[in-house]
Amino acid sequence: MFPKLEPLDEPLDIPPEKEPQFHHHLQSPNLGPNGNNNGKQIVNYIVIDDDDDDDVDDNNNNIVKPDALAIVPVPEQTQQELYYDNYNNNELSNIESSFRRKKPQRSAELVRVSNLELEEEMYFRQVVRKTRMLYDALWIYIMLGDDKHRSIFNVNNPNSNLRMTRTRGDLKAAALMKDNDLWLNRDKRIVGPIPGVNVGDVFFFRMELCVLGIHGQVQAGIDYLSSSQSSNGEPIATSVIVSGGYEDDEDKGDVIVYTGHGGQDKHSKQAVHQRLEGGNLGMERSMHYGIEIRVIRGFKYKGSASDKVYVYDGIYKIEEYWFDIGKSGFGVYKYKLVRMEDQPEMGSAILRFAERIRDNPLEARPVGYASLDISLTKENVPVLLYNDIDDNNEPLNYDYLVKTVFPPFVYHNAGNSGGCNCVDRCTSDCLCAKKNGGEVAYDSNGLLLAGKPLIYECGPFCSCSSRCGNRVSQYGVRNSFEVFRSLETGWGVRSLDLIQAGSFLCEYTGVVLTKDQAHVFTMNGEDSLVYPSRFGDRWAEWGDFSQVFRDYVRPSYPIVPQLEFAVDVSRMRNVACYMSHSSCPNVFVQLVMFDHSNIAFPHLMLFAMEDIPPLRELSLDYGASGEWTETPAICN
Structure with missing residues (x-):
């Protein structure tokens, strides 16, 4: 019997509103010293030009428009x-x-993309x-x-x-x-x-x-x-x-x-x-x-x-x-x-290095750690502080705050709306799930199914288990985070774990101030306020199935009023405060309710927008200045 011949097989495993104008070249791969193969062309030479009026350039080369680039998806069909x-x-x-x-079949046309400008790199x-x-x-x-x-x-x-x-x-x-x-x-x-x-x-x-x-x-x-x-x-x-x-x-x-x-x-x-x-x-x-x-x-x-x-x-x-x-x-x-x-640096090497840091930070990095836990054991997992650039250890000067401090009036009549009567784990029949649009917001692994204007979790007035799958954001930090000194962003945050898209990261904590209190605060020259209303609707990008399901409708329930409060992080804060700003973030804010019924003051919970490798910086979109104050959001 002849052995079966098989290929090298691997097991299958269980935007800007206006597109930029492209002027780079899609070059043919180098064919050798003479640039050819005995007169036989194996790839096409393609030029992309800024000129939208012509179909050929001065050398009579074909011009491919930006929407014909390989990286751009084919326009939506039926x-x-x-x-x-x-x-x-x-x-x-x-x-x-x-x-x-x-x-x-896939195209047989080989091209190389080169000379991308920053704007083009961001677009792709x-x-x-x-x-x-x-x-x-x-x-x-x-x-x-x-x-x-x-x-x-x-x-x-x-x-x-x-x-x-x-x-x-x-x-x-x-x-x-x-x-x-x-x-x-x-x-x-x-x-x-x-x-x-x-x-x-x-x-x-x-x-x-x-x-x-x-x-x-x-x-x-x-x-x-x-x-x-x-x-x-x-x-x-x-x-x-x-x-x-x-x-x-x-x-x-x-x-x-x-x-x-x-x-x-x-x-x-x-x-x-x-x-x-x-x-x-x-x-x-x-x-x-x-x-x-x-x-x-x-x-x-x-x-x-x-x-x-x-x-x-x-x-x-x-x-x-x-x-x-x-x-x-x-x-x-x-x-x-x-x-x-x-x-x-190779990503595989970074993954292995991150494992070494998790196992023994001081052995992996003998120099640079100012603290092995700035939370002082308040978090489930230590939050490291690393600085190999200068002697600035500013994060040690703040009290670490695990949960947001709301004004006392927020909790008035907190239990009047009642909680669910579920015995163990909640399902779609749960009272909290019905408030949430008829479904629990997470899967069995605690991953967020889709972003919403507001999510209701089970809370202290519910009879379900403390390990109910509808309490994901209350379990606290589960990833090993590291606050680090950065030449680009001042302070930044990265994880030592591989984070899966849709995972809960942490709450953005601080002392909540009303609109009037924030006015007084800014009049005194303070600039350490974060304005939740400016975070925008990044939650809508997670779980947006409009390109796949024709009947998809962006979630609009539960309805949330305009958020008119600020978060003071001048004295008390947590790891979230050190996340840098980005117009293309990998973390988004999801509003969550669970311990009171005042929807004007929800919790600011942070979730991963994409799979985030270890030691890659986490970033948020802090937004632009608001209408009722010109003080910019803290952006590190």
Whole structure:
């Protein structure tokens, strides 16, 4: 019997109002010393020009308009219904076949994006960010529906030996987005860095790499343009996933010896010699033409939604390749990849360094820590203070405040509205859930399903358990935060943990002042007030399904009046106060009620807008000056 031949497979894992004017070039990859391949062009040279009146430039090159860029999603088409059932036993094969039959193939046109201006970089980052937010929110939404159906099935069939197979939310989220033409980089095959994707970005699911166009293969470790698509009949490799799928791989960080694909049996053991074809030949041709390769590392990581993470670690050049006898005794192709210079630190290295800091901060960083817990054990997890720039330790001068201090009148008649009578964990029939629009705001893992104008949680007047799933923001800080000194923002905050999109972070605490009190405060020259009304509606971006579901309506209930109070952080504050300002934040404010009924004074709870890697700075949109005071919000 001949062994089964398989490719290098990996297991599938459980905007600005006006677009900027682009003037950069999409350049063809370097084809070698003479810039050609014996007269055979393997890529097109594409120019993007500011001139909107002409279709060709002075050299008669085709001009591609900004909305034709690979990174920009295809304009919204007619919405399609989800064409498979959530609990189909053949779910995986159905979804994969739908990918094949529903949409055309990826473009065969290779381009390189270069010379981006800051405005353009911000634009593309925003496009990627919104696409990722939609994918993450869809995954949570799909998995919540799966949990509900599984619960009903088990209740109705308590003695049955049958159990429902868990839904592959990562695949379904990707399929929904593909049905609606929301995958990026489909009309161009980008060589090198993907605009809007930063070195160090972390992904929980491999399908997300496909959605963003970072790596287009659902399972194969080498992504390449096939010979049938290439204009000169030669395959060209563009990215690889390094995850130890082959025993002959060697990963030393900046230098990788990557084993080609093919020749493995169903037990992932090398069974026959590899051949120089397909992706293997694509790697050799990319080395020949000097085409760089994107490297994504995949490895198991505790705390990940899929128990695994994929990290984009930048671009590498293939310096050499050879045929060698592997550990199993069969011939394999090996490729030496060397990381190109002048790139940010590898995200995989940062993840491992963050683990070392969590285990022993002083051993990982012998110099720089001014405090190992500025909360003085008030938080569930220590809040570190790190400064390796100067001797400023200002955060130590403030009293750490875990919960917001409201004026006493806010709590008058606090219990009159009553609480729920649930025995243990609350469901959609809960009184608090009905106040919240008929649903509990979180999934079973405590992830926020969608942002709302206001969220009602169960509180001290409810009879449900203290561990009820509708009390997420009351559990306190659960991530290891570090306040650090920054040359750019003064003080900043970063996490030592990998934070999943939709996760609760902390409350923005301080002493609440009424409008009149704030006026007096500012007249005395104080500038340490934060105005909740200026935070804007960033909550509306989380869980916005308008591009996927045609009947989606932005939440407008519960209704919240204009917030006319300020938060004084001049003497008492918590870690949230040190988060820096950004017009493209990764954290948003969600208004929450639970311990009183005065909706004019809600709690300011902070949630993650996206998956945030360890040691990446957290940021909020503090907004602009308000109408009743010109004092700007504290922005560090």
